[in-house]
Amino acid sequence: MKRFFHTIYGRFLVIFIGLLLIPMMISFAVLFTVQLGQIREDVTAQIKDQAEVVQTLIESNTFTEEEALDLVVSDLLIAEVYSSAAEWRNSDTAVYTGQTIEQLTDGEVVTGVLADFRELPYAAFEQNGAIYMISPDLNNNQITQFREMTIYSFLGVAVVGSILLLFAISFLTKRLKRISQASRQVYEGNYSVRIEDKGNDEIGDLARQFNQMAKELESNEYLNKELSATMAHEFKTPVSSMIGFAALLKKEDLPENKRLEYASVIEREARRLANLSSALLKLSTFDHQLVRLEKETYMLDEQIRECLLTLQPQWEEKELQLNIELEEITLTADQELMSQVWLNILKNAIEHSNHGGELAVTLSHKPGEIQIMIKDQGKGIEPEHIGRIFDRFYQADQTRHSSGTGLGLPLVKKIVELHDGRVAVESKPGAGALFTVILPLSERP
Numbered sequence: 001m002k003r004f005f006h007t008i009y010g011r012f013l014v015i016f017i018g019l020l021l022i023p024m025m026i027s028f029a030v031l032f033t034v035q036l037g038q039i040r041e042d043v044t045a046q047i048k049d050q051a052e053v054v055q056t057l058i059e060s061n062t063f064t065e066e067e068a069l070d071l072v073v074s075d076l077l078i079a080e081v082y083s084s085a086a087e088w089r090n091s092d093t094a095v096y097t098g099q100t101i102e103q104l105t106d107g108e109v110v111t112g113v114l115a116d117f118r119e120l121p122y123a124a125f126e127q128n129g130a131i132y133m134i135s136p137d138l139n140n141n142q143i144t145q146f147r148e149m150t151i152y153s154f155l156g157v158a159v160v161g162s163i164l165l166l167f168a169i170s171f172l173t174k175r176l177k178r179i180s181q182a183s184r185q186v187y188e189g190n191y192s193v194r195i196e197d198k199g200n201d202e203i204g205d206l207a208r209q210f211n212q213m214a215k216e217l218e219s220n221e222y223l224n225k226e227l228s229a230t231m232a233h234e235f236k237t238p239v240s241s242m243i244g245f246a247a248l249l250k251k252e253d254l255p256e257n258k259r260l261e262y263a264s265v266i267e268r269e270a271r272r273l274a275n276l277s278s279a280l281l282k283l284s285t286f287d288h289q290l291v292r293l294e295k296e297t298y299m300l301d302e303q304i305r306e307c308l309l310t311l312q313p314q315w316e317e318k319e320l321q322l323n324i325e326l327e328e329i330t331l332t333a334d335q336e337l338m339s340q341v342w343l344n345i346l347k348n349a350i351e352h353s354n355h356g357g358e359l360a361v362t363l364s365h366k367p368g369e370i371q372i373m374i375k376d377q378g379k380g381i382e383p384e385h386i387g388r389i390f391d392r393f394y395q396a397d398q399t400r401h402s403s404g405t406g407l408g409l410p411l412v413k414k415i416v417e418l419h420d421g422r423v424a425v426e427s428k429p430g431a432g433a434l435f436t437v438i439l440p441l442s443e444r445p
Contacts, residue, residue: 023157027150036150039142044111044121047077051109051123051134054079058127069132076140080133088131094122104131118144175203179210191218238269293334293418300370301326301363303335307342308361314350315359323360329370331439337415344408345374345435352378352433365441372437381427389425412437 050072057068065081073079082088085104089096095113103110109125114135120143122135136143175197185193191214197207245262248254254262304326308315315322331338349359357377364371381389390413416423420440427433 024154027153027157036143036146039146040121043136043142044123047121047134047136048109048111048123050074050077051125051132054132054134055109055125055127065127065130065132073134076137078135078137080135082131082133084129085126085131088124088133094124094133118147120144175199175207179203179207182210182214186214186217238273242266242269293337295332295334297330297332298335300329300331300338300372303331303339304342304361304363304372307339307346310343311346311350314347315353318350318353319356320350320353321356321358323358326361326363327365329363329365331370333419333439334415337418341412341415341437342372344412345437348408349374349376349378349433349435352376354378357432369441370439372439373434375432375434377432380429380431381425381433382429386425386427390423 054068054072057063057071058065063071069079069081080093082091085101088094089101092115095115096110100110100112104124104126107126109123111121111123113119114122116138118138120136120138120141122133124131124133126132138144178197179195182193182195193214194211195207197204199207242265245265248262249259249266305324308322308324346359346361353359353376359377360373360375362371362373362375390409413423416437416439421438423435423437425433425435
């Protein structure tokens with residue numbers, strides 16, 4: 001037991017119960033359970049007495065209805081007159097039962113609660129076919145005043161207790177903050193971080209377990225935790241398609257042209273699965289800093305020309321007009337990975353270009369950096385999609401979902417960032433898209 005009260009959990013429990021929970025429970029229990037019922041009974045009895053007096057005065061024919069109400073009803077009460085019981089029921093101002101209606105018809109004074117969240121009491125009676133209802137002023141009555149006082153007391157205790165608790169937690173969790181900061185460094189890829197904590201409580205155990213985890217991460221390759229889930233999600237559509245068309249191929253009376261068509265669909269989906277697997281594995285590697293860049297110095301302009309030549313069948317099919325302006329620039333980078341960057345951006349631009357449009361590729365340099373701009377004349381990207389264009393599996397043009405993996409641009413972003421660069425996109429609907437890649441000019445192997 002003594003050890004328990006020296007643990008962080010024991011301290012939090014004692015502080016919470018002693019400073020916040022017990023005062024709040026006592027305040028609520030005393031003020032609401034004991035007092036509210038009595039106050040409601042008193043108010044109900046008061047308005048019932050006044051309703052009976054008003055009924056007696058009206059029946060005596062000594063006073064008019066208005067005079068009787070003015071004489072008896074105080075400023076803290078509200079008197080309402082309804083021309084009939086039906087009008088009273090249809091007003092939905094009070095809660096009533098069938099017995100309530102019978103008592104009214106018999107000339108009795110009935111009590112109940114208003115159909116309002118405050119549930120204030122009322123007293124009503126019938127006289128000459130009209131319904132007279134007396135109830136407390138909604139905002140100026142004993143019940144409302146009591147509730148407000150109780151709520152303010154409750155909130156006061158909660159605020160004071162919370163402030164004290166926050167100060168106590170802040171004092172007790174300084175060591176937890178160190179663990180949190182170290183966790184952030186691990187998240188950012190720094191697996192060499194360690195926590196110095198010699199405590200013998202739960203936080204000390206947590207720090208030692210954290211150090212063990214960081215040591216394991218540093219000595220072993222970190223597996224992509226999301227790989228299985230994302231693969232299962234993204235593989236579902238092509239796999240389902242392949243299964244469906246494979247079943248159709250089993251039909252003996254299937255025409256030859258349909259057989260070829262279905263086989264082509266299966267082949268296309270299989271290629272898509274292969275591309276998806278390759279892209280996922282690359283992203284998993286890049287995410288956890290396990291890739292080693294094989295840097296070499298080469299002519300960047302020549303590399304971009306080679307990528308354009310590789311994609312010649314695609315842009316010729318769309319009859320695109322190329323506007324190429326490439327300065328002779330030397331870059332030190334991983335040549336194979338950078339080829340993937342240009343191929344992915346160019347493929348994306350060609351795919352989304354209008355037939356017969358222009359594809360502009362510009363390579364230039366500024367002080368300390370290289371700038372590559374690739375612009376198409378397609379339908380552009382809607383503003384709500386711009387911020388998510390580099391998210392995995394996100395495709396702004398859902399009509400092209402079957403032709404892409406949704407991983408090309410995320411790969412581009414990862415590769416560029418590995419080279420200490422950055423990539424951005426600008427677009428307006430109907431005005432095409434402009435992708436800009438910035439790389440450091442002083443890159444060295």
